[in-house]
Amino acid sequence: xAGVTQSPTHLIKTRGQHVTLRCSPISGHKSVSWYQQVLGxxxxxxxxxxxxxxxxxxxxxxxxSARQFPNYSSELNVNALLLGDSxxxxxxxxxxxxxxxxxxxxxxxTRLLVL
Amino acid sequence: KQxxxxxxxxxxxxxxxxxxxxxSFTDSAIxxxxxxxxxxxxxxxxxxxxxxxQREQTSGRLNASLDKSSGRSTLYIAxxxxxxxxxxxxxxxxxxxxxxxxxxGTGTLLAVQP
Numbered sequence: 001x002a003g004v005t006q007s008p009t010h011l012i013k014t015r016g017q018h019v020t021l022r023c024s025p026i027s028g029h030k031s032v033s034w035y036q037q038v039l040g041x042x043x044x045x046x047x048x049x050x051x052x053x054x055x056x057x058x059x060x061x062x063x064x065s066a067r068q069f070p071n072y073s074s075e076l077n078v079n080a081l082l083l084g085d086s087x088x089x090x091x092x093x094x095x096x097x098x099x100x101x102x103x104x105x106x107x108x109x110t111r112l113l114v115l
Numbered sequence: 116k117q118x119x120x121x122x123x124x125x126x127x128x129x130x131x132x133x134x135x136x137x138x139s140f141t142d143s144a145i146x147x148x149x150x151x152x153x154x155x156x157x158x159x160x161x162x163x164x165x166x167x168x169q170r171e172q173t174s175g176r177l178n179a180s181l182d183k184s185s186g187r188s189t190l191y192i193a194x195x196x197x198x199x200x201x202x203x204x205x206x207x208x209x210x211x212x213x214x215x216x217x218x219x220g221t222g223t224l225l226a227v228q229p
Contacts, residue, residue, distance in 0.1 A: 004158075031215060042119070042204055042219030043159070056214030090158055098215055100146045100208065101166060106159035 002027070004093050004107035012113045013081050021076040021110045025093030031055075032074040033104070034066060035090040043090055049074055050097040078112075086114045117142045117209055121220035128195055129228050136190040136223045138205035143183045149217065150179050150190050151204045159204065163190070195227045 005024045013019050025032050031050045035043035045058040049068035063079045072093075078085055091107040118141045128134050138148070147166045151159040163172045163179040165188065171180040178191040188205055202224050206217040 006158075033215060033217075035217075040221070042206070042221045043217075045214075045216045045218075048214045048216065056212065056216055058216070088156070092159075092217075094215055096215070100215075103149065103161050103164045104215065104217065105161060106151070108158040109156075111156065 004091055004105050006089075006091050006107040006110050008110060009108065010111045010113075012115065014115050015081055015083060017081050017114075018077065018079050019081060019112060021078075021089050021091075021112070022073065023076070023091030023093075023107060024073045025091075026105055029093040029095050029105075030072055031094045031097055032068055032072065033092045033094075034074070034076045035092065035106075036060070037088040037090060037109070039087070046076070048097075055097055081114045083114050086112060088112075117207065117218050119205060119207055119218050119220040121203075121205060121223050123223060124221070125224040125226075127226040127228060130195060130197060132195050132227075133191070133193050134195055134225070136192070136203050136225070138188040138190070138220055140186045140188075140207050140218075142209065143186050144210040145183065146208045146210060148179075148181055148188050149206050149208070150177075150188075151206065153202045153204060153222070155202075162203075192225075195225075197227045197229045200225055200227050 033048040034046040037043040047066045048056040150162040165181040176193040202222040206219040
């Protein structure tokens with residue numbers, strides 16, 4: 001079985017632009033979460049979606065939005081990019097919404113550089 | 116507010132040595148703790164998941180322990196190899212809330228010298 005996949009792997013944008021990142025969870029997993037990892041830090045929670053509904057949002061501005069599709073894949077959108085948005089964006093999938101008692105599996109990430 | 120701390124921030128050891136990585140958390144109300152490995156510029160690979168009711172988990176040369184009451188976890192790596200060089204992250208899943216949000220430490224960068 002394929003693991004969590006993300007696209008693109010790398011992306012370079014300029015300030016003020018918009019970006020869309022994509023994630024496909026492990027087959028059978030219905031929950032997708034997004035994390036931002038700035039260099040030298042641990043990942044920070046951005047969103048969780050389960051069964052196409054937003055289940056949680058971290059402390060990120062409204063420029064960040066996401067959605068989940070009927071096949072459980074997900075998109076993360078960031079508007080009006082700032083230099084500080086440069087980071088590795090990670091997607092994680094799990095079967096349940098709560099994550100209690102189960103491992104969460106992460107994708108390889110999308111490296112975003114904002115110039 | 117839950118805070119997760121990992122000490123040391125970086126560690127260099129010779130090949131073959133046994134080593135311990137530390138993770139501490141401020142609020143003991145957790146469902147589980149997960150250890151991950153991250154290679155430079157890459158995603159996270161899950162190593163071990165310890166439920167709050169468990170004391171330890173083992174996988175090959177790795178052993179993770181959990182002392183929830185004291186807010187501590189350790190990852191023991193036996194007979195280290197150069198291929199173990201990576202950043203190791205711990206993360207906790209807190210009680211409550213409708214999400215499966217993980218709270219991460221900042222990681223320990225491990226270098227195993229051949």
